Amino acid sequence: MTDPLHRLLGSDLAADPAFLLARARAVTSGAANARLAGFQLKVRSLSVLWLASQGFGPSQRELSEFLGLDPSQVVALVDDLQGRGLVERRPDERDRRSRIIVATEAGLDLLEQALVETRAAGDATFAGLTDDERKTLTGLLTKVAFGGRAAGD
Numbered sequence: 426m427t428d429p430l431h432r433l434l435g436s437d438l439a440a441d442p443a444f445l446l447a448r449a450r451a452v453t454s455g456a457a458n459a460r461l462a463g464f465q466l467k468v469r470s471l472s473v474l475w476l477a478s479q480g481f482g483p484s485q486r487e488l489s490e491f492l493g494l495d496p497s498q499v500v501a502l503v504d505d506l507q508g509r510g511l512v513e514r515r516p517d518e519r520d521r522r523s524r525i526i527v528a529t530e531a532g533l534d535l536l537e538q539a540l541v542e543t544r545a546a547g548d549a550t551f552a553g554l555t556d557d558e559r560k561t562l563t564g565l566l567t568k569v570a571f572g573g574r575a576a577g578d
Contacts, residue, residue, distance in 0.1 A: 456550050460542035464535060471543065473502045474536050477512045478528035484517060488526065511535060
């Protein structure tokens with residue numbers, strides 16, 4: 426019997442960009458989640474921690490919109506990270522009714538260690554791409570994910 430993965434690569438589905446994005450997400454997230462398990466993190470919680478560490482002061486609503494997650498999922502992620510002392514909710518100077526999410530020192534320390542692992546997972550996942558192909562892929566995915574906008578637009 427032929428390997429189903431190889432055999433089904435000839436299907437129309439295997440050439441569909443939406444399917445390929447979904448499959449690539451599953452592959453990359455699975456590899457990263459495996460490496461993050463020792464930190465009690467997954468890609469989603471790492472994403473919240475990472476955004477909370479960069480000085481943007483995102484609100485939970487902004488995190489929800491940027492990450493493409495339901496607001497209740499973001500609340501649960503922030504609750505978990507806050508319960509572990511990795512992030513804090515602080516008053517938002519832009520809107521007193523809102524709270525921003527900020528990484529703590531413990532969160533920054535954990536993030537630094539976790540990023541080593543996720544970058545290693547990414548390097549293994551994208552090992553078949555040249556540096557130029559990886560840059561091209563990143564640019565194309567940015568256009569798809571953000572409606573043609575690039576960072577800083």
